[in-house]
Amino acid sequence: MNSKPRKFTILIANDDEDTRFLMAEALREVRVEIRSKFVENGEEVLDYLYRRGQFADRSNWYQPDLILLDLNMPRLDGREALTSIRADPDLRQIPVAILTTSHRSGDILLCYRLGANSFISKPVTFEGLVEVMKTLCQYWFEIVSLPPQEL
Known part of the structure; x- marks a missing residue:
């Protein structure tokens, strides 16, 4: 039996x-083992997920357990990336949470x-971001059951 806790991967x-x-700093406050991968837009989200371009090297690639998407990004926004995922x-089994400045009911x-x-x-x-990240990680990585990782 493996007693080492699982390290979770978040694609942000x-x-x-x-x-x-700030998000990287906030994740340092989380008590769950987190491996965070940051990208700058929806195109890079898809490049990461499909292991293309800068993410083609499998030695540094991990399937995300959770994807955090901002809505308003250049090239391919969060809505378009979500649609593709x-x-x-x-x-499609990978949980996707939208983390954005928007409060618009239409966006929601x-x-x-x-x-x-x-x-x-x-x-x-x-401080609010730290609380959100702690709660988010506790929920997704300690409370719910996630789909098994594919090799």
């Missing part, structure tokens, strides 16, 4: 460098219709 898409830095039978409804598992409005303080 956000085009703002400062936000990525949910359209692929090999990817659309994201759930597109298959998002959660919609979270980004807090305005670092």
Whole structure:
């Protein structure tokens, strides 16, 4: 029996460098073993998931246990990335949470219709972000059962 706790992987898409830095710092406060991978837009989300381009090297690639998407990103936004993820039978089981500054009810409804598992409005303080990340990780990695990892 393996007693070593599982290390979970979160793929985080956000085009703002400062936000990525703050999210990485917030994840350091989480008590669950987390491996975070950051990308800047929806195209990079799909490149990561399909192991293309800079993510083609399998030695540094991990299937995400959770994807956090910002909505408003260049090249391919969070809505478009979510649509692509949910359209692929090999990817659609991966939980996707939207983490965005939007509070618009239209965005919330659309994201759930597109298959998002959660919609979270980004807090305005670092302390709030830490609390959101702690709660998010506790829920997804300690409370619910995730699909098994594919090799």
